[in-house]
Amino acid sequence: MNRRRFIKTSALASSYLLLPEFLKPLEKLNLSDTGEKNLVIVQLSGGNDWLNTIVPFNNDVYFQKRSKLALRNDKIITLNNELALNSGLSALKEFYDDGNLCIVNNVGYPNPDRSHFRSMDIWQSASSSIEYWNTGWIGRYLDSNCQNAYQAIEVDSALSLALKGERLKGIAVKDVKKLFDQTKLPYFKDIVDIEKKETLNEDNQGYLYKTLIETYSSAGYIYETTKTTTNDFEYPNTNFAKQLKNVATFIESGLNTRVYYVSLTGFDTHVAQLNQHEKLLQTYAEGISAFIKNLRSKNKWDNTLLFTFSEFGRRVEENASAGTDHGTAGNVLLFGGNLKKKGIVNDGPDLKYLDDGDLKFKVDFRSIYSNILSNWLNTDAAKILKSNIVPFELI
């Protein structure tokens, strides 16, 4: 243990003595255990136009179907002789070059649903399109592998389905200090101190108190663990970058959290898409770039895997308002220092053989989850996905 780490853990240890009863279960934590892997999930909400993100710039059909929206040479950064990045993503080119980015094409699922809500549910719960599940894939990971809510954190004010398990739900935190302050209200503190997790009933009353105790213990733990970490690394001035900076700070502080969840919204580009979309991608890329560099500077990048998805791609053909409508398959991006597959891992989109104007999926997103669950989170993917899905090997 290095000196800095020692000071930090001992400062932490001493502050634990001051903590009230409800934080006691945390004492079982192994504080030196910082070698664990992190998964950071970035959700692009609204349905990203992947065709203008990872651009098939050598494909005639692309230009035929998108007379207004097709990106010309000055708006792309070529990756190979087939695909290019939208110039909004220029900050990501270096990660492609140094093997820290992998791009999966044609990711989707059978019988795709074009409703934002439904398709987002499908991605978050990992159900098929004819099933309705009330738990998320990360939530079920919490159920099977974790003891505490804070082991999956969403940097937001509301918790997504993805992080909801049957037994355990992740925690949504936008501002740690604020959440912690809420838990300091003396009246609630008095009440939390009365009930013990172990003696509560299995009924709904018990469940409410369990959730309350869990919230207190998580808020206290996250606050106490992270408050000594200051993060001076410079990030772009966007909300998205701020969320990622929070995540980087959490990771650096040694928080015993396995999964972080962040989202960027605004991708539902039905009208006048070009500039708007490029800007969104720039926000995304510059945030991600700062995040990766930040973690590299703290030697935490090798333990981190960053996964990006959107609920669907958009239709191949542009609409009459210089925008695009809801489509089906798209890309998944994976960033990491230890990728097994690097760069572009499969063929680009086939624009000739469409399904009613939409791309046909080739890779089921659940096969990527399967790979992440078993090879990164070291858990039983079949149990969490409720079926044996052959992993699409990326890490």
Added chain:
Amino acid sequence: MVTPLEHIFHLYNRAGFGISYKEAKSLSNKSIKEIVDGLFNNIADGNYLRVIGKEDITKPKEMLQSGMSKKEIRQLIIDKGIDLNLKWVEQLLNTTNVLIEKQTLFWHNHFACRVQNPYLIQELNNIHRKFAFSSFRTLLVEVSKSPAMLEFLNNQQNRKEHPNENFARELMELFTLGRGNYTENDIKQSARAFTGWSFSRNSYEFEFREKQHDYDEKEFLNRKGNFGGEDIINIILDDKQTALFLCKKIYKYYVNEIIDETRVKALAEYYYLNQYNTESLLKKIFLSDWFYNDINMGCNIKSPIEYVIGLSRQFKIKYANEKVLLGFQRQLGQVLFFPPNVAGWPGGKNWIDSSTLMLRMRLPSLILNNGDIENDGRIDDPDDMMGISAEQINKKLNTSVNWAEILNTHEGLTLENLSKILLAKQPNSKVINVISTNAANDLKEQIVKLISLPEYNLC
């Protein structure tokens, strides 16, 4: 004949949105039969929602031709959707006809539906109201023929040459039989029977398109015939499994999230024999002794709507800015007319996570007491909830409450009695001790503290 107060509280928690102490007392000299009958008195009124006219939202093409931009059209749709939502909320807050709202909420969740045009959604809701208590068969046929459901479940695309199975699948899985009681072939065959079920984009009326209908023989649930859509519905309702599936859901909603198999079976038998008459089923439930058993009291978790509407009605909260009520729905995870998917809101424990529980526990003090949960100045940092100070909260929420009346009604009650009036499930006695130590002589603080407890989320 006297009815115990706790029975009245329980009945109104389930058949309505709670009841104030004052109103409960005024009912207590009636028999339970009289009180239950009272709940059903005006159910035929329907409390219909009529905020959006058919002509308000026309075909996109027509709106564009009339000079509206796409952006304006989108905004119009959003605005009308908000009007509709707030109209329902207003009705929930003020109606005396609570049972119709409660049962409409049940069907709203059972026949969960989301389409763009809020007029269609409004009309679907009015179908739920009109047939809320009649035969489930009538309700099901009307829902199946509603433009909202036909559009949502893609039956517009269900044609003889290319059957679309979406409606047929949900009809059996979510509306009637439940999973495991039909085969994939039953779905295929019944989808054929619903081919041609469509609606007119001009009149928003149901249309049967003969040319798109498949008149050939189908084999469905072991029967053979040239079935049409209503035949399929009849066959499904002939199966007792449908009564059982529905009674399970109704039991969970009105009685207990944990099912008592024997009772539900008996209810299903009754529902089936009464041709799926929902009114008599509900009466039977509310008049059963077991409905008032301890085990069925305070056992369920209030939905966000039950929570917010209950709190507001109980304390007669006035909202100067009604959009606050939209904010609550969003933050607590249940926006009316926006179910997450066709399966509806999963409910129960799913309502509760760290964020929603903290908000539920903070709302009573935010709404009723300017953000203060206690009057003794023990607050470490008033700048807590939602990142705004208590003053701002009050300004933003813009609510008003007549505390003088509330205090007057609850005057002289012991803390234990107060707790029994306000909470459906009693907290640990140590919790009561905490309140009595810190707020011994402050009735207002006692009330705020009690309804800030986790137990206030149970009904």
